[in-house]
Amino acid sequence: MQIVRHSAPGYEEARIGRVFNARRPSRYPLAVVMARNTADVIEAVQLAIRSNCRVAIRSGGHSWAAWSVRDNSVLIDLGEFKTLQVDPAALRARASPSITGKELNGRLVHEYGLMFPGGHCPDVGLGGFLLQGGMGWNCRGWGWACERVEAVDVVTANGDLVHCNKDEHADLYWAARGAGPGFPGVVVQFHLSLIKNPVFRSSGYLYPICEYRRAFDWILSLTPGYDADTEITVVAQYPEGREELCLFILLVCMKPTAEEAEQALLPAQQSRPDGTVEEWFCKEDSLHAQYENQGKANPDGHRYCADNAYLANETADVAAVLEEAFTTLPHRKAFALWYAMDPCSRRPLPDMALSLHSDHYFALYTVWEDATDDERCTAWVQGVMQRVASHSVGAYLGDSDFQARQTQYWSEENTQRLTAIRRKWDPEARICGYLGMEYVSSTRPWRDGVGSTL
Incomplete structure (x- = not known):
């Protein structure tokens, strides 16, 4: 087990080198443990216990808020633990x-x-x-x-x-x-x-942003009851090679055969509004190609501010609620996304902590390069989300930053149950938990856990 202590050579790389968001936090673990196996993880937790400090964990380093980088903690980095x-x-x-x-x-x-x-x-x-x-x-x-x-x-x-x-x-x-x-x-x-592994086929429809309402209203009307093996996404973006902001509607179908995929994609092709600047129907696709596209949209070494909301199912005019977000992006690399969740959102979930979703998932991924743009880009995200919040029933934990905005992430019942489980299994608040959110406990508060023997 490799331990990189505060102020030791290589500490800064160990602290933030695997943090995806280039807006790196000014928080400093007491040590970073580079775990390679389960025994290393056990030893790292025991080290934190002996040192009277807390534990943070990093898997992929992709958290927008860099939840793994915590003051006065032992950071267990799992980057070299791959099985x-x-x-x-x-x-x-x-x-x-x-x-x-x-x-x-x-x-x-x-x-x-x-x-x-x-x-x-x-x-x-x-x-x-x-x-x-x-x-x-x-x-x-x-x-x-x-x-x-x-x-x-x-x-x-x-x-x-x-x-x-x-x-x-x-x-x-x-x-x-x-x-x-x-x-x-x-x-x-x-x-x-x-x-x-299914066969991947996709259809794409790129509209100028002036067609925002017509195109978005079309896909909103089409989605309920649409083929359940088809992922449906609407993205506002500046496409590569184009100067103008556009609305991109993507349907990715995942079926056992290409023939089934074509039949599934046909209703969208037949009903699409005219006015596209680019389109394709039932193009041969693959998971690898989709990863390539996603990698380009989420480049490494950039600064990010992300936020999201589940819009209430009864929202009367989704396109109107999201119009500011989709038509006023603050940077060419930023994008806004709407993701169809129906029919998953209409069925009972299994008994698990995850307990909140809706038909409409909306997210902002604001991407830029220059630190001097931080205030402008983050203020835009905050402003948009403040105006969307009244139509929201909560948010997805994976695209959230509790320090920037707090909302509902679980049902009330599941929030209470989760709190009780955390209290039972971690009464000393050893695991750092949610950054910026108080641990709710009537018996044991979170401790600062500043260690002195590490």
Whole structure:
């Protein structure tokens, strides 16, 4: 186990080198542990206990708020802890948290003809993604990625290793599917249910932004009841090679055969409004190509400010509510997104911490390069979200920053249940948890946990 202590050579790289957002935080762990296996994680937690300090965990480093970088903590960095075992006959896999969606599917697709609906951005690690619920590939039809987590292996806040599923330590298993960074332990292994890799076909319709209302209203009317194997997204963006802001509507169909995909995509093709500046129908596509596109839209080494909301199902005019967000982007690399969640949003969820969603997922991904643009870009995001908030029923944990804005992330019942589970498994508040949110406990408050012996 490699330990990089504060002020030691390599500390700054260990502290923030794997943080995706170039807006790096001014927070300083006492030490960073580069864990390579479960034994290292156990030893790191025990080190924190002996040193009277707290524990933070980094899987992929993709959190916009850099939740893993915490003052006076032992940061357990899982970047070098990569394991994957696949049972293709049983459609099962075991994977460590720092495995990214692209790494996982790179093996599953090419070696086994299988797939897991991980994060859209290729370098998102499984750990944060699944703990926060996992709005993965075709979430509207296939459901949340965390629903495919059958068990987790966890190092608890007191350094014990436990296996958790619906029968063993069921409360931790419940929390592991939606608690996010408030999970009261360190997941070291996810046990996953896989699917057979489908055929990918896509249709795309690019409109000038002056057609925003007509095009957006069309897709909003089309989505309810649309083929459940088709992911439907609306994006405001400045396309590569074009000067003008555009509205891009993308349908990605994932079916067993190309013929089935064509039939699924046909209703959109037949009903689309005219006026596109570019379009294609049922183009041959792939998971690899989608990762390439997502990587370009989310470039490394850039500054990010993200926020999101679930719009209430009864919102009368979704296009009007989102018009400012989609038509006034503050930077050419920024984009606004609407993601269809129906029919997933209309069915009862399994018994798990994740408990909040709606038909309409909306997110802002404001991307820029120059630190002098920080105030302008973040103020734009804050202003837009303030005006959207009255139409919102909450937000997705994975695209949230509690220091910038707080809203509802779980149902009231699940919030109380999660608080009780955290209190039970981590009474000393060893795990850092939610950045900027107070731990709700009537018996034991969060401690600062400043260690002096590290």
